Amino acid sequence: MARQSHGGREFFVRPAVEVAPELIGSTLLFEGVGGRIVEVEAYDQSEPASHSYRGETLRTRTMFGSAGAVYVYRSYGLHWCMNIVCEDDRASAVLIRALEPLEGIAAMQTRRGRSNSRELCSGPGRLCEALGVTRGQDGDSVLAEPFAFATGSDVVDVVASRRIGISKAVDLPWRFSERGSRFLSRPVKEAPTSP
DNA sequence: GGTCTGATTATCT
DNA sequence: GATAATCAGACCG
Numbered sequence: 001m002a003r004q005s006h007g008g009r010e011f012f013v014r015p016a017v018e019v020a021p022e023l024i025g026s027t028l029l030f031e032g033v034g035g036r037i038v039e040v041e042a043y044d045q046s047e048p049a050s051h052s053y054r055g056e057t058l059r060t061r062t063m064f065g066s067a068g069a070v071y072v073y074r075s076y077g078l079h080w081c082m083n084i085v086c087e088d089d090r091a092s093a094v095l096i097r098a099l100e101p102l103e104g105i106a107a108m109q110t111r112r113g114r115s116n117s118r119e120l121c122s123g124p125g126r127l128c129e130a131l132g133v134t135r136g137q138d139g140d141s142v143l144a145e146p147f148a149f150a151t152g153s154d155v156v157d158v159v160a161s162r163r164i165g166i167s168k169a170v171d172l173p174w175r176f177s178e179r180g181s182r183f184l185s186r187p188v189k190e191a192p193t194s195p
Numbered sequence: 196g197g198t199c200t201g202a203t204t205a206t207c208t
Numbered sequence: 209g210a211t212a213a214t215c216a217g218a219c220c221g
Binding site for chain 2: 077
């Protein structure tokens with residue numbers, strides 16, 4: 001076992017930027033439906049792209065709560081997006097952006113209205129629709145039923161890149177994904193590295 | 196393959 | 209009144 005879940009909340013009682021890359025390869029299920037996390041983004045109270053940057057509001061209340069809580073918000077008036085809160089009372093969180101579908105694929109196909117496995121969970125709004133996660137789960141713990149969370153046991157090749165769809169703090173390389181995964185919301189733009 | 200735009204509403208200024 | 213941690217479909221090449 002390289003990294004086995006100690007089933008503990010302590011895993012999340014650290015800065016989101018530290019937790020985020022370690023989430024790649026772990027498993028997340030809701031009511032038995034879900035898969036392997038292949039793409040996430042970290043958000044922190046100290047940077048303006050974070051919902052917590054301007055302090056606690058009604059919407060962001062969960063982000064200021066306890067580590068391991070699920071923070072769900074409505075995006076663009078249409079979609080749900082889910083995060084896992086890190087660092088008790090300091091309002092950092094990891095946005096779950098893509099899963100590799102593993103469990104309950106038939107349920108995901110029904111909810112999403114399509115069968116291609118690459119279109120089920122490849123995006124934060126898509127994966128919430130596939131799993132059936134809505135505002136109703138806001139504030140629940142990812143460490144308790146009906147959620148199931150387990151860190152991965154395999155070594156994963158993780159890439160850091162820029163976050164997607166934001167207009168502030170765009171230079172922070174706080175998007176983390178599994179290198180080469182076919183299930184990402186968008187391909188990673190590799191920094192032009194000269195040999 | 197890529198890029199552009201409309202949909203739709205909670206939230207904050 | 210503007211903005212937004214997005215998606216799907218249209219369109220272009």
